[in-house]
Amino acid sequence: MLPSSGVRRASAAGRGRKAVLGLSGRYLTLCLMLVVMLGPIVWQFLTSLKGRGEDVYGGVLPSQPTLDNYVRVAESFPLLHYVGNTLIVAALAVTSNCVFAAMGGYALSRAGWPGRRVVFTVLVATLMFPFESVMISMFLTVRSMGLVDTLVGVWLPGAVSVLNLMIMRAAFLAVPKEVEEAAVLDGANEWQRFTKVFVPAAKGALAVVCLTSFMGAWDDFLWPLIVLTNSDHYTLQLGLKSLAGATTVNDQRLIAAGAMAALIPMMALFFALQRFFFKGVGEGALKT
Amino acid sequence: MVVLFSLWPFVNTVILSLTDAQILRGGRFVGLENYGRALDDPDFWTATVNSVVYLAVVVPCLVLLPLALAVLVQRKVPGIGFFRSAFYTPVIASAVVVGLIWQWVLRSDGLVNTVFEKLHLISGPVPFLTDSSMLLVSAMIVTIWKGLGYYMVFYLAALGNVPASLYEAAALDGAGAVRRFLSITIPSVKPMMLLVGTLSAISALRVFTEIYILGGESGGPGGGARTLPFLIRQVGLGFAGETGYAAAVSILLFLLTLAFSLLGHRLSKGDEQ
Numbered sequence: 001m002l003p004s005s006g007v008r009r010a011s012a013a014g015r016g017r018k019a020v021l022g023l024s025g026r027y028l029t030l031c032l033m034l035v036v037m038l039g040p041i042v043w044q045f046l047t048s049l050k051g052r053g054e055d056v057y058g059g060v061l062p063s064q065p066t067l068d069n070y071v072r073v074a075e076s077f078p079l080l081h082y083v084g085n086t087l088i089v090a091a092l093a094v095t096s097n098c099v100f101a102a103m104g105g106y107a108l109s110r111a112g113w114p115g116r117r118v119v120f121t122v123l124v125a126t127l128m129f130p131f132e133s134v135m136i137s138m139f140l141t142v143r144s145m146g147l148v149d150t151l152v153g154v155w156l157p158g159a160v161s162v163l164n165l166m167i168m169r170a171a172f173l174a175v176p177k178e179v180e181e182a183a184v185l186d187g188a189n190e191w192q193r194f195t196k197v198f199v200p201a202a203k204g205a206l207a208v209v210c211l212t213s214f215m216g217a218w219d220d221f222l223w224p225l226i227v228l229t230n231s232d233h234y235t236l237q238l239g240l241k242s243l244a245g246a247t248t249v250n251d252q253r254l255i256a257a258g259a260m261a262a263l264i265p266m267m268a269l270f271f272a273l274q275r276f277f278f279k280g281v282g283e284g285a286l287k288t
Numbered sequence: 289m290v291v292l293f294s295l296w297p298f299v300n301t302v303i304l305s306l307t308d309a310q311i312l313r314g315g316r317f318v319g320l321e322n323y324g325r326a327l328d329d330p331d332f333w334t335a336t337v338n339s340v341v342y343l344a345v346v347v348p349c350l351v352l353l354p355l356a357l358a359v360l361v362q363r364k365v366p367g368i369g370f371f372r373s374a375f376y377t378p379v380i381a382s383a384v385v386v387g388l389i390w391q392w393v394l395r396s397d398g399l400v401n402t403v404f405e406k407l408h409l410i411s412g413p414v415p416f417l418t419d420s421s422m423l424l425v426s427a428m429i430v431t432i433w434k435g436l437g438y439y440m441v442f443y444l445a446a447l448g449n450v451p452a453s454l455y456e457a458a459a460l461d462g463a464g465a466v467r468r469f470l471s472i473t474i475p476s477v478k479p480m481m482l483l484v485g486t487l488s489a490i491s492a493l494r495v496f497t498e499i500y501i502l503g504g505e506s507g508g509p510g511g512g513a514r515t516l517p518f519l520i521r522q523v524g525l526g527f528a529g530e531t532g533y534a535a536a537v538s539i540l541l542f543l544l545t546l547a548f549s550l551l552g553h554r555l556s557k558g559d560e561q
Contacts (some may be wrong), residue, residue, distance in 0.1 A: 029360055030371050035434070043399065044389045126295055127300050128549065132517035134297035136524040136534045137304060141297065219382040221497045222517070226525060237384040239309050241501060244388055252392055259388045266331040266380045271373055 041263070048256035069257035070091055073243070076254075079261060081232075082239035085151060089235060090217035092155040097213040098206055100160035105168025106194055123162050132222070153227045154235065156214060164209045171205035172198055218266070236262055299541075304535035322536035334512065334536060335519040336544075338424060342515060343492040343548070345428050350435045350488040351481050357436055358443035361475065372444075376437035383434070387501025388535040390430045391417065394502070419501055420512025427513070435491075439484045446480035447473070479556060486552030495547050496521070516541045 051064040107113075108120060131138075138157050139148075147153035166269060175198055183193045199206070221237045228234060231242065243258045305322055326332045361372050376385060393399045394416035401413040416426045450472065458468045496517040503513050514522070516537065524534025 023365065026360065026363070026365065028351055033357065033360070034371065034374055037378060040389050040393050041377060041381070044392065047392075053309060122295055126298065129298050129542060130490065130494050130545050132496070132520060133538040133545070135517075136520060136538055137297040137300040139406050139525065140300070140304075140531065221382070221384055221500075222521070226521065237382055240384045241389065244391065244501070245362070247517075255388055255392065259385045262383050263346050266382075267377060270376070270380050 044256045045260050047253055048260045050253050062285050069253045070261060073254050073257045073261065077239065077243050077258065079236070079239060079243075079258060082234050082236045086218060086236040088151050089155045090214050092152075093158050093213045093217040094210050096155070096159040097161060097164050097209055101164035101168045101208065102199060102202070103194075104160065104165045106172055106198060107166065108169045109172035123165065127162050127166075135223065135226060138223075148227060149233055150227075151227045151233060154220075154224050155217070158213070158220070159225065161213070161216075163265060166215065167205050167209055168202060171202035175201045176259075204223060301535045301538050303370055305539050307532045318532070322533050323540070325533060326540060331514070331519060332540075334541075335516045337361065337543075338513060339493055339495075339515045341543070342424065342428060342431075342495060343489050346431050346435075346492045347488050348484055349428075349484045350434045350439055353432065354372070354427055354436050354439035354484070355443050355477065355481065355530045357440045358447055359423060361440070362444060362447050372440075375440060379437045381434075383497035384501055386430060386434050387498055390426070390433075391502050419507065420508040423499065423503045423508045423513040426502055427495065430498045430502065431492070431495060435488060439488065442480055442484055443477060446477045450476040481553055483528050484557045485555075489548040489552065490545055493517075493548070516544070538554045 039090075046062055048069050049065045049067070050062040051066050051068065108116065108123075142148060142153045142156060145155065145156075179197060179201070181195060183197045188196065217235065220235070221241070224235045224238050225241075228238060231239075234242065240258055240262055245257050306320070307317055316350050358377060361368055361527065381389075391398070395401070396413035396415065396418065398416075400416070401410070404410045405413070414422070416422050454472050454476075455468055458472055463471065493515075494517055495515050499508070499513055499515060499518060508514070520534050520537050520541065523537065
């Protein structure tokens with residue numbers, strides 16, 4: 001890029017050595033952080049593979065690796081049933097969030113109906129309430145609808161999040177006016193414009209809504225803990241907690257297996273998609 | 289739908305907080321009595337102090353450590369994708385899974401205590417989970433551990449927007465790595481630091497699951513490690529649930545959150561000017 005001067009060339013060798021030193025230092029730090037970040041998870045994974053007779057703390061690697069613990073967890077705890085419950089809630093949440101956030105976001109991004117500003121301001125204001133500060137009232141509402149201890153009750157408060165509405169609104173606002181006008185000239189009615197022009201244009205935002213609502217439903221703990229009482233209706237997170245709390249199971253190997261069973265599918269999904277995930281982040285760095 | 293589950297609960301919480309409603313019966317209007325009771329309630333003050341101390345420790349850590357991590361993984365060196373993903377893994381794990389893993393690490397017969405005992409560094413197990421303040425510290429460690437990767441991504445995005453030419457110019461001027469970090473990196477990511485600070489403050493006030501999983505249903509011995517959401521759930525629900533009182537505590541939590549959001553907002557405004 002810049003013409004190299006004599007001075008710079010003379011120190012090139014020294015800088016080369018320094019660069020190698022810097023690089024190995026960087027890798028050393030990276031590996032150290034790797035132990036901190038992944039160590040507990042890996043150790044837990046290895047524990048889940050340890051046989052019944054093995055000392056949980058004796059040595060890192062299991063001496064007789066076995067999948068026995070996973071089988072035992074599946075037998076003694078209906079983890080798959082809990083996963084099923086969670087998937088029902090997650091599927092409801094993803095569907096309702098995508099549909100309602102898209103429709104609501106579209107309505108909010110269009111001018112020409114009275115009270116739009118007021119509605120928008122109220123919605124933004126509700127973003128300020130932490131869920132914990134309204135959960136009591138939420139519980140009373142859900143109870144008055146007779147939905148306590150049902151999966152619908154778990155799903156309903158998260159059926160459409162204001163944040164998702166805002167994401168969709170922003171995406172629709174970014175659609176160029178010309179495209180919409182062209183659709184109007186082609187004789188497309190409002191509904192056709194919405195489904196054929198706007199929704200496809202906001203696919204990226206819709207994917208974000210999909211992902212966040214799925215993660216939200218999968219991870220939520222406090223709200224299901226409040227709504228659900230019957231262990232038949234437990235979601236995965238509640239099931240895991242009851243696994244750890246059960247006095248009959250005082251076996252770390254089983255708890256480890258349960259935790260890993262919940263973590264590994266998510267990790268697999270993430271590692272498969274990580275290229276896309278970090279792409280946006282990395283692109284900025286490359287452009288400049 | 290949105291009004292039903294966003295605005296109404298808040299309005300209803302305000303109304304409830306002015307009554308003596310209980311879980312099984314409606315209440316009558318009692319004015320600000322619940323708020324007065326909260327201010328006299330030692331449990332309320334323990335929970336508030338816990339929440340604020342939690343915030344005061346966790347927020348600086350989550351503003352600075354993920355930035356260091358982001359700087360570390362920013363350079364495109366071979367295998368960096370793996371490290372980035374690995375550091376992000378605790379974020380993917382749910383709070384319950386993370387809690388279970390750390391419970392096992394920190395239990396009195398857990399990994400850390402066993403290793404330390406074998407090395408004869410300690411004579412008896414350290415009560416990470418059975419002492420209120422230690423439990424709070426343990427939960428902080430877990431929150432920070434889980435938050436590192438999350439906020440690292442925020443910083444990576446911010447760092448990506450810093451023009452590389454700035455660094456090249458500074459390097460030509462003979463500025464060392466530390467100098468470049470202090471005079472280029474920090475100022476460029478300052479808005480992001482404020483955002484991360486605000487976000488982590490709000491989520492620190494919401495902390496519940498970590499303490500619940502690590503310390504159990506009661507929130508540590510005598511409920512000594514209870515945070516505000518913990519207290520709300522405990523006094524508001526169950527057979528003797530005092531919804532009116534819990535609603536008042538909820539409003540106080542909301543005001544605390546609002547105060548920290550406004551503080552963050554004010555700081556970022558001041559920064560722009």
